[in-house]
Amino acid sequence: ETGVTQTPRHLVMGMTNKKSLKCEQHLGHNAMYWYKQSAKKPLELMFVYSLEERVENNSVPSRFSPECPNSSHLFLHLHTLQPEDSALYLCASSQEWMLGLADYEQYFGPGTRLTVT
C-alpha cells in the first residue's frame, strides 16, 4: 500500500450505532488530519494530530472522537450520529504540521462515504 488509505470506503449506520473509521499513511509523515466534505460546502477541518498529539479541534461535536495511536494511524470513532453527519470523511497527512513559513503538501486518502439513517 502506498500513500494514504482509508477503510471502510462506504459505511451506512443507524443513529444508535457505534462505528470507527480508519486511516493509515505510508509516507512517514508527522501530521494527520480529519476533514468532513459535504455537498456544496467547503471542506471542514475537524481534527489535526502532530506527532500523535492533538493540535487542532474545530468545535466538533463530541459524538466524533478521534484517536491517534501512532504517527501512521488515525481513527475517527462515531457514536449516536445524526442524519446531517452524512458526508465524505477525508483523512490527510503532511510531513509536518507547522515549521516556520514552509508549506507542506497535504496528501489525502480516498475518503469514507458515510450515510446515517
Add this chain to the structure above:
Amino acid sequence: TQLLEQSPQFLSIQEGENLTVYCNSSSVFSSLQWYRQEPGEGPVLLVTVVTGGEVKKLKRLTFQFGDARKDSSLHITAAQPGDTGLYLCAGRPYNQGGKLIFGQGTELSVKP
C-alpha cells in the same frame, strides 16, 4: 471568520474551450493552493502560490495569486475531458500553523 468564495460553482464546457475559475476572499493568506478531486478520490495538490502577483503554469493550467494575496485564479486553455473534476482552492492563514481554509469548489465538466 475567514472564507474563500469560488466561482463559478458549476461549469460545463465543450472540449477545446478556455475557462477561468476564481477564488476570492477579504482575508490575506500567506499562500494559496489549488487541488483537483476526481469522483471517489481525495483532492490532489496541483500547485502552491506564495508570492503576491505570482503566476505559475502547469501545462495548460495557469495559476495566479493576487497582488494583495486575497484572491487567485485558475485558467485552463483548450480544456480536455481529462480536466473534468472538482477544483478546490485553499488558503493558508497567517499564524495558524498548517491550517488550510478551503473554498466550496468548482465542478468542471468537459464534454468531448
